[in-house]
Amino acid sequence: MRNYLDFEAPIKELDEQIQKLKDSAVKSGVNVDNAVAELEKALVSKTTEIYSNLDPWQKVQLSRHPDRPYALEYIEKLTEGTWVELHGDRTVKDDKAMIGGFGLLSGQSVMFIGQQKGVNTKMRQYRNFGMANPEGYRKALRLMKLAEKFNKPIVTLIDTPGAFPGLEAEERGQGEAIARNLFEMMRLKVPVICIIIGEGASGGALGIGIGDRVLMMENTWYSVISPESCSSILWRSWDHKVTAAKALKLTADDMKNNGLVDGIIREPLGGAHANHEEAAHILKSVILEEIAKLSALEQEKLVEQRITKFCAMGSFIEA
Amino acid sequence: MRNYLDFEAPIKELDEQIQKLKDSAVKSGVNVDNAVAELEKALVSKTTEIYSNLDPWQKVQLSRHPDRPYALEYIEKLTEGTWVELHGDRTVKDDKAMIGGFGLLSGQSVMFIGQQKGVNTKMRQYRNFGMANPEGYRKALRLMKLAEKFNKPIVTLIDTPGAFPGLEAEERGQGEAIARNLFEMMRLKVPVICIIIGEGASGGALGIGIGDRVLMMENTWYSVISPESCSSILWRSWDHKVTAAKALKLTADDMKNNGLVDGIIREPLGGAHANHEEAAHILKSVILEEIAKLSALEQEKLVEQRITKFCAMGSFIEA
Amino acid sequence: MSWFKRMKTGITTKNQEKKEIPEGLWYQCPECKHVVTTEQHAEHDWICEKCEHHDKINSRQYFSILFDENEYEEVAAHLISGDPLEFTDTKAYKDRIKMTINKSGLKDALRVGFGSMEGQKVVIACMDFGFIGGSMGSVVGEKFARGVDKAIAEKCPFICISKSGGARMMEAGFSLMQMAKTSAKLTQLADHHLPYISLLTDPTTGGVTASFAMLGDINIAEPKSLIGFAGPRVVKETIGKDLPQGFQSAEFVLEHGFLDYIVGRKELKAKMALSIRQMM
Amino acid sequence: MSWFKRMKTGITTKNQEKKEIPEGLWYQCPECKHVVTTEQHAEHDWICEKCEHHDKINSRQYFSILFDENEYEEVAAHLISGDPLEFTDTKAYKDRIKMTINKSGLKDALRVGFGSMEGQKVVIACMDFGFIGGSMGSVVGEKFARGVDKAIAEKCPFICISKSGGARMMEAGFSLMQMAKTSAKLTQLADHHLPYISLLTDPTTGGVTASFAMLGDINIAEPKSLIGFAGPRVVKETIGKDLPQGFQSAEFVLEHGFLDYIVGRKELKAKMALSIRQMM
Numbered sequence A, B: 001m002r003n004y005l006d007f008e009a010p011i012k013e014l015d016e017q018i019q020k021l022k023d024s025a026v027k028s029g030v031n032v033d034n035a036v037a038e039l040e041k042a043l044v045s046k047t048t049e050i051y052s053n054l055d056p057w058q059k060v061q062l063s064r065h066p067d068r069p070y071a072l073e074y075i076e077k078l079t080e081g082t083w084v085e086l087h088g089d090r091t092v093k094d095d096k097a098m099i100g101g102f103g104l105l106s107g108q109s110v111m112f113i114g115q116q117k118g119v120n121t122k123m124r125q126y127r128n129f130g131m132a133n134p135e136g137y138r139k140a141l142r143l144m145k146l147a148e149k150f151n152k153p154i155v156t157l158i159d160t161p162g163a164f165p166g167l168e169a170e171e172r173g174q175g176e177a178i179a180r181n182l183f184e185m186m187r188l189k190v191p192v193i194c195i196i197i198g199e200g201a202s203g204g205a206l207g208i209g210i211g212d213r214v215l216m217m218e219n220t221w222y223s224v225i226s227p228e229s230c231s232s233i234l235w236r237s238w239d240h241k242v243t244a245a246k247a248l249k250l251t252a253d254d255m256k257n258n259g260l261v262d263g264i265i266r267e268p269l270g271g272a273h274a275n276h277e278e279a280a281h282i283l284k285s286v287i288l289e290e291i292a293k294l295s296a297l298e299q300e301k302l303v304e305q306r307i308t309k310f311c312a313m314g315s316f317i318e319a
Numbered sequence C, D: 001m002s003w004f005k006r007m008k009t010g011i012t013t014k015n016q017e018k019k020e021i022p023e024g025l026w027y028q029c030p031e032c033k034h035v036v037t038t039e040q041h042a043e044h045d046w047i048c049e050k051c052e053h054h055d056k057i058n059s060r061q062y063f064s065i066l067f068d069e070n071e072y073e074e075v076a077a078h079l080i081s082g083d084p085l086e087f088t089d090t091k092a093y094k095d096r097i098k099m100t101i102n103k104s105g106l107k108d109a110l111r112v113g114f115g116s117m118e119g120q121k122v123v124i125a126c127m128d129f130g131f132i133g134g135s136m137g138s139v140v141g142e143k144f145a146r147g148v149d150k151a152i153a154e155k156c157p158f159i160c161i162s163k164s165g166g167a168r169m170m171e172a173g174f175s176l177m178q179m180a181k182t183s184a185k186l187t188q189l190a191d192h193h194l195p196y197i198s199l200l201t202d203p204t205t206g207g208v209t210a211s212f213a214m215l216g217d218i219n220i221a222e223p224k225s226l227i228g229f230a231g232p233r234v235v236k237e238t239i240g241k242d243l244p245q246g247f248q249s250a251e252f253v254l255e256h257g258f259l260d261y262i263v264g265r266k267e268l269k270a271k272m273a274l275s276i277r278q279m280m
């Protein structure tokens, strides 16, 4: 059973019609191939139409689509049984909202790190809704340093509604943990590729988001705040989230145009949630391609370019 | 009011006689200078006699003498108002049993780190009797890395009955914290001088004890276990602590003879507790001398020598 | 002007400036209600002489306390904010900036000075809460970056005094990336083995805490400052109960291992200068 | 020899060997009391087929599981303990060593093998609890050191399987310094960017936990192993109350962030080999 967002209603309708037709054919024995083909053509064209005209708020909704693949699923599909999850920050805890470990990507060892959301009610709790505590960021950093030691590239998969704003998170230094990651990731001597696969909310996303390539999948968002929170702070009401989503320029296109991310990764027709296999396949080829390019650079050059890139971000007037 | 150990009884007696004589002179106006001088001569000779013939268990007792100066007092005397204590492990806590910070030693900036025991009942609690938790070892490491960044020598003052064996200490990885320090101290690129100023108990002591020079003050002990615990494990009773103290070869002389420490720091007559000023003075000149020697070495050489030294420790037979 | 009128002016500070710059002739301590003349208050480094309450002050005031003879050269003073997203909420960002510049006399939420402190060359960056809540936009990031460059060029330490509500939402993604940018600059400072002291003052929260404010070789704070990543209201909502007494105070943050020391403003210059001497 | 007599031999393991090497023809699981033949038990890698209880095993057994075809070259096999302190408690250390060597057939509490694991060259150091409780004396330190040297010479990973009660008191200061020595050797391994996997088994405590056992590039453990610095009895005495369920179990240590993964003995070889492939 897949889930449909409001604006996916026409898609739902066509999906159901096709299913009904097929079911009736099974019962009646009548050949419905032509009718199904017609409907499927209509489905493609409807889906294309809807997905070509998404507004920012719709992309935000898609980034949170319940059927969307999460980090672990991508990693498992990418590494085909060679992923070994590694745990723990070596100080206080193993954070279930942040996962990491080596896996082989077409034979090449890669350190994968990502925020992990839960796939059902129980797991959502277990994964703390993809909101990491400080120990999650520290685990991530430990694993990145491990990858650096053995000269392996790092891929981070970003998908978080934010760093967890809990009491213990504050006690154990959420701010320090994220800050430390920014600092240390900036000078990792191996290629770092960061991919926003869902939600890229603020410091919680950036905490594993310093890379030589920062890429956004088509139907994701990345900004300093969620549209809802922005609305509630600036307009003092939750009702302006659509406006806020637009104002924040948080889509992949906007972020790319503003030079704040390096590229956009195409999703299958109808979004990553409509075809997990293809989404993973696209992801894999992008990662392999980028690793090949980045591995060609000298380590010093790599770090220098990374620093230079982030230092160039900003818009101001020399009055 | 100073405290006297059992075997210091003759010293106590002479101290009291001298005081009584002086008191009576004040009352009576009689000149007692000659008599006092005689007694003081006797005191010196008695003290010399006692302190030349200390057995290992007596040295253990002296290392715990309640009047003995602790790390903070030494540091303050050494740095003459230029010590700035730095706090925190940047992860979970500030451990009061482990102190650290820069101070100027005759104008030269030095990172001082040490276990700190409490000077009275309340402070003993506050300092956890000089038994650090993992965060203490992590604070120490953080400060050592800070010193390394700015190319400043490190001096550690060791005085602990052991790393704290508490529940939270285990939860937060006491073993990992000490292990990490051994590993990281081994390759610090600045001179490291470790001085046992009181008790040097096992891994808790070694956790800040990896240095280019490891020195023991005269009346201290350093071993893998306290004589009491050793007695209770090997003899299954606490009664053999004197025998255990002897068997463990834990005195400065024994440790030096076995090549497990690099040198012995002389204490004032009657022990460091009898003259804090002089003890600090001696300490200061030793530290300055060692820093001068070690600073002359290249960083790589320094690290290599340190590693080689510890790798040479051991006694075995190539059968 | 009658005495009464003066007094009234003194104790009524404009909302806009959030009590950072008490005007008029009198200052009343918000904690203990003690009243002194503004001249006396300034002489006491804007600390209440009775209860030690540290009044929130601005970059001009910090510079006057820290730079020898209050002499310093301002770095990148001319930068002002662009409007990369053409952002409009209840007001256009462009207008908000213009208005704030006019009202505050500041160009943005960070000023950078180069001068000497107890005879040692030093670059000091200092945030101004009066400029859109000390929020971090592109100008803050760029000025911070140029401050670091100045310190590297002068081979001197870099000090940053933080006081911030966090991100500048009207610069959205640009604001977020200033966290990355300032951290990047600090790696360059570190490569040159130059000390960085981060002074956290009341309040330091959000993206500033999660970037340069927590990255000091030593992190220090003024007493009782509010320091955190998530604001106390958000944390309270998350946990669904009241926060413990002193939560997110400087003293709390010290106990949890993130501050090297807390220092009163009276001892600030001497102690920072000593710390710098120890690291240089 | 009657069947009864054989059975009795089988389920009565000698105290000296702490159930590491069950002799005879039958093995009874101490957890679920399930009985199998020792041959079956060995075929199951000394894991109970019913309840998955991992029997404590020795270096010979680990080597047979991990090295391809059980082929390996032993490193520094000839080292035996000196008696640097001429230590005597209820027995002279010299005699204790001699006796233990005779009884256990081991030279000391660590054996080091060099061979291949799933076709990859690897040095494996493995502790024997049967030798004075897997305590760390000079020989353990030196063999560990030579194992690291071998790995460096062969440019291959180093694996250490820990199982230890901690220090060897009869070597006092020498024992303590083996913590430093083994850590020093690991810095050399790290300089060569060769992977170090630390496998912690039941039990791993004391000085071993506070040195090489916790220093793995990845730390892994067998299920339910007791892992800690202070032993549970000491901790219990310190806090003056009962310890929580599962305290210091591998699962507990994983939750607290110190283990990368827990792995059953059946999957041990394949998973370690994969981890090594990922780091080489």
Ligand SMILES: [Zn+2]
Pocket: C029, C030, C031, C032, C033, C034, C048, C049, C050, C051, C052, C053
């Ligand atoms: Zn007041």
Ligand SMILES: [Zn+2]
Pocket: D029, D030, D031, D032, D033, D034, D048, D049, D050, D051, D052, D053
């Ligand atoms: Zn069983």
